[in-house]
Amino acid sequence: MVVSQKKIPQVDEPGKCMEDPSKQEGVMLRNVPNDYTREMLLELLDSQGFAGRYNFAYLPCxxxxxxxxxxxxxxxxxxxxxxxIWxxxxxxxxxxxxxxxxCQVRWSSPHQGFEAHVERYRNSPVMHRCVPDQYKPVIFQLGMRQPFPPPTKMVKAPMMGCR
Structure with a gap:
């Protein structure tokens, strides 16, 4: 059996992505301690010099x-x-x-950019009214938290149900 020697492009480094690198703004932080809360993550980002430098954050739970x-x-x-941030x-x-x-930093995939992240989550079950705020994605403008845009369709409750 012959195995292809074709080199696979490395897409998990800044400046080395398949799309226009100048348009890549979304990253995934991997290996975040499981006991971290969203607030702890935001405090960490701010303490490391990123206050006002991000406009979307989400820590799935x-x-x-x-x-x-x-x-x-x-x-x-x-x-x-x-x-x-890298x-x-x-x-x-x-x-x-x-x-x-x-921690490992990787490109956020398949969603890139503020609008793509907002569109991905605005109609998601995580945005249902029964989900506590601490579990929801948040958006910012100039470092100040902003209300998440309203859904464009009916949002189903997550499988966990409402408590």
């Missing part, structure tokens, strides 16, 4: 365990902020909780 899934999505406001968080291990997890 397991509602039953009341724990995050170990990754977060962050959309930065410009390419300089993208490069800076430098600050790829290999980051100075979490405020005891853990051996080491």
């Amino acid at each position: 397991d509602f039953y365990r009341d724990a995050n899934l170990g990754y977060a999505f962050v959309n930065l406001v410009d390419r300089v902020a993208v490069d800076d 430098a600050a968080f790829d290999g980051f291990a100075s979490w405020s909780l005891p853990t051996t997890k080491v």
